[in-house]
Amino acid sequence: MSVIDDVKQRLDIVQVVSEYTKLQKSGRNYKASCPFHSEKNPSFFVYPDRQSWHCFGACGTGGDIFSFIMKKEGIDFGQALQLLANKAGVSLAALTTPEKQTQNKEREKLFEINEAAAEYYHHALQSSSKGELARDYVAKRGLSAETIKSFQLGFAPEGWDTIKQYLKGKGYGEAELLAAGLLVERDDGNNHDRFRNRLMFPIRNIQGKVIGLGGRALDDSLSKYLNSPQTPVFDKSSSLYGIDRAKTAIRQKDQVIIVEGYMDALTAHQHGYDNVVASMGTAITDKQLAIIKNLTKNLILALDADTAGEEAISRSSEMLDKMLPVLPSFYGWVRYEDAHNAEVKILILPQGKDPDELITEDTSQWQKLVTDAKPMVDFIFESVTAKVDLTSARDKSSTVERLLPLLSEMKDPLRQAHYVERLARLLKIDEHALGDTLKRFRAIERKRRTTKDMKAYTPIVPAIISSSPLEQYCLALLLQYPELKSESTGLSPDYFENTENRELFVKWQQSDDLKSLKNSLDSTLQEYLEKLLDKTLLPVIKENETTRHETFNDCVTRLQEKRLKILEAEKQELLAIEAETGGVEAQLAKLEEQGLEVSKQLKEVFNKLDHRRRLARSNGQ
Numbered sequence: 001m002s003v004i005d006d007v008k009q010r011l012d013i014v015q016v017v018s019e020y021t022k023l024q025k026s027g028r029n030y031k032a033s034c035p036f037h038s039e040k041n042p043s044f045f046v047y048p049d050r051q052s053w054h055c056f057g058a059c060g061t062g063g064d065i066f067s068f069i070m071k072k073e074g075i076d077f078g079q080a081l082q083l084l085a086n087k088a089g090v091s092l093a094a095l096t097t098p099e100k101q102t103q104n105k106e107r108e109k110l111f112e113i114n115e116a117a118a119e120y121y122h123h124a125l126q127s128s129s130k131g132e133l134a135r136d137y138v139a140k141r142g143l144s145a146e147t148i149k150s151f152q153l154g155f156a157p158e159g160w161d162t163i164k165q166y167l168k169g170k171g172y173g174e175a176e177l178l179a180a181g182l183l184v185e186r187d188d189g190n191n192h193d194r195f196r197n198r199l200m201f202p203i204r205n206i207q208g209k210v211i212g213l214g215g216r217a218l219d220d221s222l223s224k225y226l227n228s229p230q231t232p233v234f235d236k237s238s239s240l241y242g243i244d245r246a247k248t249a250i251r252q253k254d255q256v257i258i259v260e261g262y263m264d265a266l267t268a269h270q271h272g273y274d275n276v277v278a279s280m281g282t283a284i285t286d287k288q289l290a291i292i293k294n295l296t297k298n299l300i301l302a303l304d305a306d307t308a309g310e311e312a313i314s315r316s317s318e319m320l321d322k323m324l325p326v327l328p329s330f331y332g333w334v335r336y337e338d339a340h341n342a343e344v345k346i347l348i349l350p351q352g353k354d355p356d357e358l359i360t361e362d363t364s365q366w367q368k369l370v371t372d373a374k375p376m377v378d379f380i381f382e383s384v385t386a387k388v389d390l391t392s393a394r395d396k397s398s399t400v401e402r403l404l405p406l407l408s409e410m411k412d413p414l415r416q417a418h419y420v421e422r423l424a425r426l427l428k429i430d431e432h433a434l435g436d437t438l439k440r441f442r443a444i445e446r447k448r449r450t451t452k453d454m455k456a457y458t459p460i461v462p463a464i465i466s467s468s469p470l471e472q473y474c475l476a477l478l479l480q481y482p483e484l485k486s487e488s489t490g491l492s493p494d495y496f497e498n499t500e501n502r503e504l505f506v507k508w509q510q511s512d513d514l515k516s517l518k519n520s521l522d523s524t525l526q527e528y529l530e531k532l533l534d535k536t537l538l539p540v541i542k543e544n545e546t547t548r549h550e551t552f553n554d555c556v557t558r559l560q561e562k563r564l565k566i567l568e569a570e571k572q573e574l575l576a577i578e579a580e581t582g583g584v585e586a587q588l589a590k591l592e593e594q595g596l597e598v599s600k601q602l603k604e605v606f607n608k609l610d611h612r613r614r615l616a617r618s619n620g621q
């Protein structure tokens with residue numbers, strides 16, 4: 001038995017969830033007010049039989065014990081496993097290689113050193129005589145004593161070996177201080193303090209551990225901002241400043257606002273905008289998005305009105321394009337929205353102002369900008385159409401050409417219709433003509449795809465495959481045949497009910513190859529990955545490329561079917577419970593409506609499967 005299964009068997013989801021929210025018995029199951037969003041009527045259910053949970057309210061999602069802990073604590077799979085294994089009394093030590101154990105010890109040491117440095121700097125800011133200048137500076141910038149304390153701001157004095165002497169006195173070696181990035185090595189082999197005469201910002205991870213430090217120059221130093229270098233615990237591109245203080249508010253408000261600088265985030269928090277984090281640079285990376293994905297689907301990016309803003313969008317979306325291919329440049333953001341059912345909005349800052357100044361001057365200005373933040377697609381539409389010469393037919397049609405793939409990509413027909421209308425209005429062209437152009441475009445796209453996909457279809461997946469084996473089969477196919485990656489766009493992480501499978505799938509989506517996938521995994525999942533790589537598949541899968549692709553597509557459809565069926569079953573149960581206990585009528589109506597939506601989707605999947613079966617039969621003749 002794998003450690004994952006062992007943990008699952010020893011823990012009861014009812015018990016674990018009840019540590020976070022008060023559960024109420026409801027038939028065979030339990031219900032509660034959702035611990036992830038605020039609500040009046042309980043719509044969060046726990047199913048002891050299946051050891052799963054589901055929120056029928058705003059979250060509209062569910063999963064197993066691992067996904068619950070990951071979402072609740074804002075941690076990754078490995079950390080959730082650690083936490084639950086502790087709870088279950090399962091030892092993970094046997095799984096951890098001696099190499100890994102040494103690494104973990106090193107990491108812990110670096111956290112400890114960073115924490116000690118942050119404390120020292122904080123003390124220097126609060127009470128040293130040399131810290132006077134820095135105290136004047138923070139007072140001038142309007143930071144309150146409470147903000148300084150809660151974010152543990154600090155001051156690095158001017159000397160060359162202040163922190164070095166202090167931490168050496170605490171028993172740390174120079175090599176360790178170099179590894180933590182607190183010292184800089186000189187050409188002559190000696191070293192000195194990295195941060196001198198700077199206002200210090202400890203950077204913490206989501207669990208609140210100090211992973212690095214940022215320092216702002218208090219003199220006219222060449223580099224205004226200086227950060228810790230990359231270390232085993234710090235990677236600037238995968239950190240968000242303030243995330244430890246903001247995570248609860250992000251979840252409760254179901255929204256995150258991403259600003260650029262430390263001061264922006266601090267001022268926002270000081271004025272009660274506590275769902276704000278700083279990207280510590282202009283471009284937002286996929287690693288930063290991975291942290292946010294666990295907390296909310298609603299993102300607001302605060303960007304400068306000038307080109308820096310636009311550059312930030314295109315640069316960060318290049319990254320997303322790699323993750324989610326197909327569309328060119330910053331359309332990747334829209335793909336991100338689609339893939340994660342997310343909404344990304346743009347908050348455009350007035351020329352030459354940053355959030356820090358705006359909020360300090362007048363909080364209502366900031367509030368208005370947040371409220372008026374534009375959906376990303378609107379922003380793209382407006383940027384692309386802004387420079388169009390409305391008297392030039394050629395200009396108009398080239399604009400339409402640029403935006404067609406984006407329109408065509410939208411899965412929700414209402415959303416699509418909305419933007420067709422909008423584009424027609426912006427370009428002053430006939431909406432129906434534009435609609436027809438889009439239809440033609442889609443037809444060509446579809447034809448291109450179907451002729452590629454539908455050739456000689458024979459379903460191979462054994463009919464007996466059920467539940468988790470199906471998930472494993474699908475993953476094994478993907479892992480053993482990397483070329484299938486390009487066809488996996490229809491596969492959503494939601495289709496994987498088991499967190500270990502879901503986790504592996506998501507990590508695999510983000511990796512370029514097996515090696516980087518393996519490196520990104522926790523040791524438990526590494527072992528699991530090996531198992532899937534060794535899984536024996538039918539010889540025909542190896543021999544016949546077409547069969548391989550078809551089998552994979554079949555798997556995807558079946559996973560979708562499985563998910564919808566579970567969803568429907570859960571809803572049926574819920575309806576029964578509500579009927580028994582006399583649920584609120586409005587809620588029932590809403591559930592029925594949702595139930596209809598699932599039935600509709602299920603029907604579509606059935607039709608798709610049916611169509612394939614018939615095709616397979618006619619091909620067989």
Ligand SMILES: [Zn+2]
Pocket residue numbers: 034035036037044055056057058059060
């Ligand atoms: Zn919920």
